[in-house]
Amino acid sequence: MAFQSESDAKSYWKENISLVVKLMVVWFAVSFGCGILLFDVLNNISLGGYKLGFWFAQQGAIYTFVILTFVYAKLMGNLDRKYGVDDE
Template identity: 55%
Template sequence: MTEKEDKQASDYWRENIRLMLKLLAIWFVVSFGAGILWVDWLNQFQFFGFKLGFWFAQQGAIYVFVVLIVYYVRAMHKLDQKYHVNDEE
């Protein structure tokens, strides 16, 4: 690999790791924070007839996880295009 290709590969992985860490942080805050730490405070609110803290612990964290997966796929597709990464190579 040339020096330019090494720099490009390094930049690609740096952005990839940064994206994953951000999404994992969001998932942690939603699942652990809303489902465990702030459950008592969130339970004062209702969502579809359920206490909000209970809903996040049982359903909300899963929905957020699925949305994060969809976002990750789209963001990685854009990142692959930006750095001209092709899966078929």
């Protein structure tokens, strides 16, 4: 992986870390926020016969993690192409 300049490398890593932080905030909000902090409030709503708080605690965080993995891969591919460090 070779960058055109030092400033490109710094910009790339700045955008990379920013993306990771944003995705981790989403995951934290879903797993900790919806699965623990808002558990009782969300249990007043049903999803497929299950209480929503229970669903987030048991399944929602996992589904969110899988979706965020694909989102990260897509956005990092775009970032790699933007800075010319992709594999192609």
